[in-house]
């Protein structure tokens with residue numbers, strides 16, 4: 001099986017009946033690009049920028065950030081690199097934030113909210129990202145969106161950062177794309193309104209599941225209730241993916257569901273065509289794509305959409321993986 005996986009390293013991810021899929025990598029540090037390319041990723045679907053903010057006691061400088069982003073842009077040689085603006089709070093609390101009182105970190109000052117509260121920090125990151133965009137195909141991704149206004153405000157910051165760079169005669173990509181994570185149920189429900197202001201979206205299933213089901217999977221007393229196959233999760237995913245497809249806007253998934261080969265066909269059936277995952281999962285997911293057939297997948301996924309509970313969904317999921 002390992003050999004078989006190696007054999008498909010360079011083959012394009014296409015279903016048996018010709019549906020083209022894109023496979024991207026999730027990375028945490030610039031050096032992860034090596035493993036991503038080795039495993040056939042044709043871009044970075046999620047570069048978590050937190051490592052820059054967690055390792056030191058001070059905030060990273062614009063120059064430090066610029067060098068890290070540029071390194072990834074160059075390593076990927078013009079292929080898309082989606083860099084997420086810093087997503088702190090929740091499980092990742094840097095030293096300079098630890099004094100803040102946080103009754104419930106998961107519902108507190110996380111992701112884009114912290115960026116709105118710390119505009120100086122956000123502006124420094126946007127400048128570093130813009131400067132790095134002169135060296136490859138960088139796209140920006142905003143974490144933990146729950147209000148459309150957060151995108152509008154980000155656009156203002158971005159325009160101001162661009163104006164500064166122009167004034168300083170520093171090169172950047174004028175057409176840099178701005179995307180948003182769909183990982184809070186409010187954003188999933190309102191995805192059409194978000195898409196009016198965004199160039200693309202990426203679904204973060206890790207958080208979307210936790211907030212939809214009100215379950216922390218790191219809490220042993222409830223972790224058994226954390227279930228990607230809860231019908232409410234599947235219906236939300238369907239709503240998000242089909243809305244984006246209908247509006248002609250790119251939608252990808254970068255949460256762990258995207259890297260689980262047991263769920264690949266379900267996601268294909270929901271209309272997903274762009275997957276981003278840990279580099280080590282890429283070939284396993286590609287194998288599911290190469291052996292999958294949309295004609296067979298679609299009717300089964302239609303049934304899954306009206307399933308009453310996750311037990312029904314699991315039975316149908318098994319059928320999705322029979323017959324080839």
Ligand code: PEP
Pocket residue numbers: 048087183203204205206207208254255256
């Ligand atoms: C997610 O929530 O699915 C996601 C990709 O973001 P993170 O795991 O970094 O919270």
Ligand code: MG
Pocket residue numbers: 183204206207
């Ligand atoms: Mg998340």
